[in-house]
Amino acid sequence: MLNYQRYKRVPVMNFPERTWPEKEIQKAPIWCSVDLRDGNQALIDPMVVEEKLEYFNLLLKLGFKEIEIGFPSASQLEYDFLRTLVEKKLIPDDVKVQVLCQCRQHLVDKTFEAIQGIKNVVFHIYNSTSTLQRDVVFHQDKEHIKQIAIEGTKMVKEGAKNFDGNIWLEYSPESFTGTEVEYALEVCEAVKDIWQPTEERPIIFNLPATVEMTTPNVYADQIEWMSTHFTEREKVILSIHPHNDRGCGVAATELAMLAGADRVEGTLFGNGERTGNVDILNVAYNMFSQGINPELNIENVNEIIDVFERCNKMSVPPRHPYAGKLVFTAFSGSHQDAISKGMQALHERQSKIWEVPYLPIDPSDVGREYEPLVRINSQSGKGGVAFVMEQYYGFKLPKEMHKELADKIQSMSEVQGEISPEQIMETFRRMYIDAKEPLHFRKAKIEDISDSGSEYDTKVFLTYTDRGVEKVVEGFGNGPIDAVQHGLCAESGFNIKLTMYHEHALTLGSDSQAASYIELVDAATGVSAYGVGISSNINRSSFRAIFSALNRLYYSKEQNQ
Incomplete structure (x- = not known):
């Protein structure tokens, strides 16, 4: 039996003041791609510098203005990549490069060394604040954990004095979803007191669902509670970083945006540790489908897929929203x-x-x-x-x-499975268009006899072959099709009625083809058959359709249909 009793429910906060359920998403958030850090560190075969460069250029092309590079203080590859961007002047002036760093002095120093020469930098520090990690990982109380964040902030603030570019501080209480909101607020406020942000240069508080622990509405409550309890809210950019452990990353992101999130960190197609991060493209395409400008250049999903799969050595699943090969395909x-x-x-x-x-x-x-x-x-x-x-x-x-x-x-499909369009067309051609034997239409001459005093206005001289033997029929009627029908009935012994006729142009232009569709019924038996004809001449296509229907009506065994 499934041992569900080993697990306990995550507490749901009491927040009756919530307002997010009545709101609608109105505009795009600030997007921050973490593909080159979160996504890259989760790859079996991490990207090399050349692949990182290609991916970075894709993110620029898509319109990301904030891109997290990684841990330049913890990885020589990421340090070298960042320096390559700087030395080759590949970072546009309007793009912020984000770097992640633990709250340790030598790592902070190394990170400042790596970012020298960059105009705009988001310096991202973090430490875990959750009840579980305080207990089993750090064995420290709340005050000690808060002090780690404070000391890290002081280190960055001191290092920023000798930095020539513009710098924004981002602080993440890691495992926010497992942290008491009151305590998460306390730590963030302590960081803000040290950093002293302004409205012109706000601080970024990133509240990650490092592990998605419960339903998206709870995350939204947590986000709105924090948003409404931050002091000097105008000096704060509230950022979210949802993971997808419960498969609800997109829903959690959208509800968090309703709840006050200004900024979203995620990856293309949701790549990342475990089940991944929120899929930024999924959220952006969702907005697009509601008539909201996602403020990303996502018109060519095939190009995005191509770079993603080549650099990450991963495949986009065929049922992935918007991007999968089968998502715009109907079998039902x-x-x-x-x-x-x-x-x-x-x-x-x-x-x-x-x-x-x-x-x-x-x-x-x-x-x-x-x-x-x-x-x-x-x-x-x-x-x-x-x-x-x-x-x-x-x-x-x-x-x-x-x-x-x-x-x-x-x-056919019950035998072989999926049927291709080419097979459908070939079957259609064999059933209808190529039904030319044993009666084969050859030619026709049409005369207008409307002034002859006859009850009919059209005369047709019809030439066809019957098992290779040429025959000529003369028919009268109100129009060419009627004349051919009467002629065949009168001189060839067929007892047919025309019960359906449609025609249309297959192509446009002076050399266009016409398609004609006819249903003939045997007046004696009530049995019917359809016929199809095509020609650049509408009368000829109609006559071919009549003969197609005749062959299928009376000679179906010979046609082997």
Whole structure:
């Protein structure tokens, strides 16, 4: 039996004054990428300098203005990388480089050595404040733990006197979610008293969910409580750093933003220790889908994926929100039908607002226009097959034909699995367009006889072959299709009625092709068949559709359909 009794519930704080549930996200936070520190340290094969440079340039291209590099005092590789950025002048003036450092004098000194020459720096110090770590790791009381933060702040403040650039202090009470909020506030206020921030140069208090311990609403309560209890709130940037241990990192981030967070630290696609950090792209695309400017250049998700996977040697899962290869793909028949109808409605209404069932955003807005929205397997329906035929090949199948083609495709998919668009088109061609035997349309001559006094206005001389033997039929009717039908019935013995006809252009321009769809019914038996014809001439495509339907109606065994 699952031994759930070993675990105890994390206390839920009593905070009836909360206001975040009534709020909405209105704007993007300050974004800070920690890919080159949190993400990199979690890699099986950490990035080398060249990969770090490529990744850094990607983050700049995406529009990040705050980028955490790592521990230059603790790793020679990270020290060398930071110096490479400085010496090659690769850091734009409007970008803040963030460096992490433990509250120890020799590490602080080494970090200041590493950042010399950088215009804007966030100096990030931290120490764990949680009840569990105070007990089992440090064996120290609250006052001693607070003193570590105070002494670290004094070290940075002293070092900043000889630093030529602009410096911001960031302090993190690590394991904030396991810390009493009153005590976390006490430590932060003590740090602020030493640092003496201003409105022009505020202090960053980063409140990390170092381990995600409970539901996102509790984290939001903790964040709002801190936000409303900081003194001189105008001199504080409230930052969050959510992890994803419970799979709720994105939700925790969004609720924390409602609760007063000004800044979000995270990584691309959520890479990081254990289950990772919050996925910044996920949060940004969520904002984008609500009509909010995420203030990141995330139009080309494929390019982001390419650099991420190459530098991190990790793959983006196929179901990853927005970025996965399958997230804009529907296999379900009902989903496919709804997407198809939604796309059609969007086109017909010429709406500037994106509203398509099952697709919260237009895939083309994030660079995914060349990937299939609909993929066909045994779970797919008639709407999905019709959608593929229109989107890939331009055939707007009449609704009457949807089921017949879909049934054929489904029987194939039950044997082999997923069916490609090429296979669907090949099956469609074999079933309808290539149904040219034993009756093969050759040519037709159409005459206008509207002034002849006849009850009909069109005369057609139709030439076709029947198992290779040429035949000529003369038909009269109100229009070319009607004339061909009457001629075949009168001279060839067919007893057919035309019950459905549709046509449309397949392509645009002077050399465009037309597609015609016809249903013929045997008047004696009631059996029907569909036919399809294509040609640059609309009459010729219609005649080919008639012969396609005739062959399928009377000679289906010979067609081996």
